Amino acid sequence: MRFRHAPSIWSTYPELASGALYATGVDARADTGPRAAAYTARAVARLAGTTEGEFPEVLAWRRTFSRMGMKPTQYRCASESLLRRLRKEGALPRIHPLVDLCNALSVAYAVPVAVLDLDRIAGPLLEVRPAGGEEEYVPFGGGVEHPVPGEVTFVDSAGRAHARRWTHRQSGFSAVGEHTGRVLVVAEAMHEGGAEMVPELLKTLEEEVAAHWAAVTRKTVLTPAAPDFVLGD
Numbered sequence: 449m450r451f452r453h454a455p456s457i458w459s460t461y462p463e464l465a466s467g468a469l470y471a472t473g474v475d476a477r478a479d480t481g482p483r484a485a486a487y488t489a490r491a492v493a494r495l496a497g498t499t500e501g502e503f504p505e506v507l508a509w510r511r512t513f514s515r516m517g518m519k520p521t522q523y524r525c526a527s528e529s530l531l532r533r534l535r536k537e538g539a540l541p542r543i544h545p546l547v548d549l550c551n552a553l554s555v556a557y558a559v560p561v562a563v564l565d566l567d568r569i570a571g572p573l574l575e576v577r578p579a580g581g582e583e584e585y586v587p588f589g590g591g592v593e594h595p596v597p598g599e600v601t602f603v604d605s606a607g608r609a610h611a612r613r614w615t616h617r618q619s620g621f622s623a624v625g626e627h628t629g630r631v632l633v634v635a636e637a638m639h640e641g642g643a644e645m646v647p648e649l650l651k652t653l654e655e656e657v658a659a660h661w662a663a664v665t666r667k668t669v670l671t672p673a674a675p676d677f678v679l680g681d
Contacts, residue, residue, distance in 0.1 A: 449566065449679040451632060454577035457600065458672040461512065465642030466670045467650045470566075470679045472630040473663035480545040480660055484552035491534055491555035500531035505558035508639035509615065516600065518613060525615040526560040544624050549656055550633060557649050559637040560615035562602075566630040566679065568622040570606035574632070576614070577601070583609040588620035632679065 451468055458464065500506050506528045510520035524532070530551055534540055540551050547563050554561040564574075579595035583603055586592060593612070595601045600614035610619040615636060624631060635649050650667045657663050668677050 449569070449571040449574065451574045451634070451677045451679060452576070452675045453670060454575055455672075455675075456578065457576055458675065461515075461638070462672075463508070463638050463640075463642070465637040465646045467635050467646040467668060468670060468677045469633040469650055469653055469657075469665060469667040470631070470677070471633070471657050471661070471663045471665045474546050474629060474631055474657070474661050476544055476626045476628075478545040478660040480549040480656070481542075483656055483660075484540075484548045487549075487552035487556040488534065488540060491531060491552075491558070492538075494558075495531065495535045500528055500535060500558070503531070503558045505637060505639045505642075506531070508637070508642075509560070512638050513613070513616075516613070523613050523616045526562070526617070527554045527558055527615075530555050531558065544626075544628070545660065546628075546631065546657075547624050549660075550653070553649060553653060553656075557635075557637075557645060559635060559639075559642070559645070559649070561649070561653075562611070562615070562618055562632075562634045562636075563624050564602075564610060564618070564622045564632045564634075565624050565628045566632050567628070569610065569632075570604040570608065572605055574602060574604050574610070577603055579603065579609060583607050585609040585612055586619050586621040587617075588623065590620070 509525040513520040550561045550563045579599045579601050581597035602610040610622045
């Protein structure tokens, strides 16, 4: 299995900073609550001084959504949606130990962090690319949608779309759940300084995964010169 961003993504969005982590051996029994709370507290402290809409990380993704032809306050990147919920409700939902941890890191760093169940993704390639329009996307509520032609999504080798509007919403089909054992985590930033921040986020995540699971992990920073992440089995 390989994960990559298509050449057209790198050329159209040269400001993209991205990295990915592969882990096998995760489960739903770990207690990541205290660590997730610590990262969430960082976001709460930052939100005390301003709203998420003023964060440089969020503003950069809003500009990206505008370039994709979408109204950024109608379709928000995942990290902005999480930050908005945190500001309004004071907490994030509990879903799965790994998802909770990644959501907490997402608000702490204010960038989208996607977590996908690899056993629900058809290899040999998962690629972030513009959709052709024929791809199938399964929302969390069920049913089937088709991304708009040109919409950026995560597409596997079976033609299944695992996201809508790039970092707006993940697919329910590949959502991490009770029986998940292998995952791909992808962090993507568009702001100035993202190239320095993404490796830090990945290092932190790898350390947290090692502390909570007896998991095998591998991580990489993706660039136009080295766009492929080979996941192995």
